[in-house]
Amino acid sequence: MKILLVINPISGDSDKGPILNLLRENITTGFEIFKTTGEGDIKKIQNLITSNEFERILVAGGDGTIKLVAEAMKKQESLPIGILPAGSANGLANDLDLPLEPEEFIKIALGDHKKSIDAIKINGELCLHISDLGLNAELIREYEQGSFRGKFGYAIQTIPTLFSTEGPYDFTIEVNGETLNKKGIMLAIANSKKFGTGAIVNADGKMDDGIFELLLFKKLDVIEVFKTFNKGAKFSPEFLEVIPSKKAIIKSKKKIDFQIDGEYCKTLSEVEAIIEPQALTVFVR
Template sequence: MTQRRFHLVLNVNSGTVQALGVTEPDLEAMFKEYGLEVEIDADPDLSLDQRIEKALASDADTVIAAGGDGTVTALATAVIDSDKSLAILPLGTANLLARDLGLPLDLKECVAALAAMEPLSIDVSEVNGTIFLHKAVIGVLPELAAGRERIRGEGWGAKIGYMRYFFRRLSRARRLALEISTGDGQTRIERVQSIAVACNAYDEGLGRFFHRDKLDTGLLTIYVLRHLNAGDIFRLAAGMIAGRWRDDEAIDISTARSVSIRSKKPRLQAMIDGEVQSVEVPLNFKIYPRALTVLAPIKAVKEELAEDQAENRSEDLPQAARLPA
């Protein structure tokens, strides 16, 4: 097999990168130790857009996002329409896609595993032209998340102050009136505290917070929170820890291939893959099946191939043979 050529984009401003003290020479040494060919871009003076242009112009077949989920999404957006694959070195706080793919979260272990990884095709989603890999959330949650970002790295006093703000803001939050239309022609009016549109579905399971086993179903999952108070938060958190939250009375869950959300407001605050931004209404969501090629551990790739083969065998059977006994 031809050896892969990697172009690595390091987010030197990532809190995790700075906390771990990850440097360009450290990464060069790791890749050399495992016999991997890499060009590393750790230039803090260039904008991310400029660095992405360099990555796309390189002769590498795989671009590595070395940073958090925001870095991963930005690079994924760029490589979707290219002939390059995406790889991830999880150097963020949440590392959501890396966890979904089953990547080692230890930096050195992940570098060591790169050589044996194989391409995996996964879905990507879009809202009003912005690509996302996980979810987009509107309502009270983006505002609370923005407040959390403002105190990142601050001391305990700021954290305690944020908790006071969190529960005070939650108690005063007004529900949004939204019109939700799906591609199958269904339309409904909801009054919500928050609504999330996810690329595929989050699974239940003991201690599995926001984890997706399936990344290629071709479906958006819509999570509607009609009410969200302190009691709801504690109950939902306990349910997530126990692995039983999808049937909680505060949540309504549905799926669709496309979704449009309208409001009387001209713009809404949205948290898209962890980044809070103002988005023009209506919010139009789409999903692109298996549009992104990422490197994943061989186990994940084999599981996808096995599922594809099982589906193909099922399609080849006569209709009667596919009916349950």
């Protein structure tokens, strides 16, 4: 079997050496390695895929690295991806219920049980997991500018960001044939049940149902935020409104911070989201 391994050396601030050693023990036929550099990776991965006959791609990194690979495969037949969770949050792996022990996730990534999952095309970019406009994107912006990576980095940025947030924001949402005017501190576009941190905000969301959910968070409420640790929690409609759809256009007069799959993008005032059914195949338990 011809395998390409894409490794992100900086993701999750972790040493990928132990994963590499385990892969060498498990794949006796060898594999090609591509280390991401943060510059032009999509094009380079695309060239590698088109000039080789790989049968699967293993990805050692976080959601951002999986997204690079997914973007690289957009124009050709998609290869199945074996996820080796090695990011700070590993939101997609978490949502797919992949284990975090290298011996375990390598077994799955080299196995033959796979499933197709949807993606969301947001302003032309792929979102595999969850994106949002507002508070969480502000937090990610501060985190990326800070000097700490990993979950500690997120935690340390939370308090100052909560105090300096520019929300609440006024959103105009064209969805399901209606135009809605809504106010909120954050509007997420979710293909998954959870945020990368594990907070369960969309318990009914499925990654293979051909729809996404718009999640409008109306205000900060500590009790409701604590409920996100609990799988079966029902949120107050004063805190969270859920709008399932296949397509939405979100507008705001004020430019708002925006993130896709845990990566800060920029501030913008219009977002178009369209579901891409079965965009990606991944190995699962």
